[in-house]
Amino acid sequence: MFETLHFADPWFLLALPLPFILSRLAQTTSPAGRALILPDRIGHALVAAEGRSVTGQGRLPLRVGLLTAIWVLLVLAIANPREVEPVSALRVSGRDLALVVDLSGSMVRDDFFLDGTAITRLDAVKKVGASFVRGRGGDRIALIVFGSEAYYASPFTFDVEAVARRIEEAVIGISGRATNISDGLGLALKRMSNSEAATRVVILLSDGVNNAGATNPRGVAELAARKGIRVHTIALGPKDLDTADEGELGVVDARTLSSISRISGGESFRVRTTDDLEAVATALDELEATDSDGLSAEVFREHWPWPAGGALILMLLFGWRQSA
Template identity: 50%
Template structure:
């Protein structure tokens, strides 16, 4: 159904008549609009009679009608099914330290690096977050935002796939990575704010202690889920430089009200992402969205054509 964005614009339709009344003492009025005397004198005899003269008078009227109609903004509003929106903002924080190059994971029957396994599972996880605003933080010695919060989960999945070890150093700043993720969520008005933090090492860089950042997450109301990645951890292998600090990651999650997961294989990683999906389930019903289709261009084009006709006909005369 066609409607108008500014129907009050039609109040301008009688404006030429008002102008004629105000100028009636000084201008010659012909028909509904003022016809300049110079045009009237220059019209040939056959053009002053019959259909031709009526057309000459109708064109200015048609031009004004088209202009007012274009200003009123004719439009058609069509309801379309809205995308489901969860009301949740989720930031995925991934460790890009040098230890992620370790080839101790199996994917599709082949031995791959920890990073390759995380990329594969991370892409699947993000692709399934339709309805969430998802962001990506990558951290090693330094942390940076690789993808801002967005509903475009495909773009975030591409950012995960393009992650490269060494771009932000090779040590591990867990506190810094979590801090940057929280900074992105600090001003969020989402009803649920979540950080999923994945690391395969211990905090060896940065000036912020992970425990302090976990306390900040609790004060902000952000839930943190941590994933301790790798076959060994510091609780059982305290002297192994590549062992993950599962204890610290567990404390971060518990402080914020989240959960911690221990991952030793790719199958474990897939199980964890499915568990997080269940813990932070999507689903917020929204009414259908309305798509507006504008039609003002058509009366505007008609008004332009009438203007061209008037200019050309006046020069011809």
């Protein structure tokens, strides 16, 4: 159990004989006949440690024992006993992956199906997206959602389970009901600007047409290309601008999304069904493989609170005995 137990600061153990040394000095006088002068409390304690009482002989063994134990426990605590915990190596891919997800009003349309039951577009994204994220161990993942505005739903983290839960908790309307693709992608690029990851990737999913914000999505894609950030796009919805009737609602601008990925060096995907979405998740796993070596690190279980706590208890007992 304690095979890896060691002291982080073993040099403090050299202080163990210090009370004995001070006690001897307290008894030694200089050639001029002058004794070493110490504060009364320290002098009493040191004399007691030598077996001679200043106030009485009856309590000497207990007092000496308590003072000795207190000192030993304090020194042990300061030396910081600890042991190495067995841990699994954390896989690190060297990739920062930002998911940018559309939460505009059209995501509430129930034109997707799961096991024969109609579900909303958002429910399809939740199911497939959360599963996709949980399989991305080793990536540092962030979640950005957008409607009329864009905001950070989850910062970059290796905790893929936490990001998956945020996807599952997403609701329509929290960022407005319009579709601001430019701001969603722009926020992802801003967060990635200071990233030192070897690979930086954005996965942008939208089911609509950019109808909010002052920036053209293609301009943001050009910025991504200059920064070396790949943007994969997913155009979600049964119909797009090229196939829908004029004025039909709930259609996706697949052409613009495709141009974003082409400009930035990514891939574009067209999703009309839940099966399509699952196939895209598989394809992205192949495009951005997560195989990597583990990053090892030592994790310690600290044991100093035990001797420190013991010393505190004994000090309270010593104080109580002194006042009794």
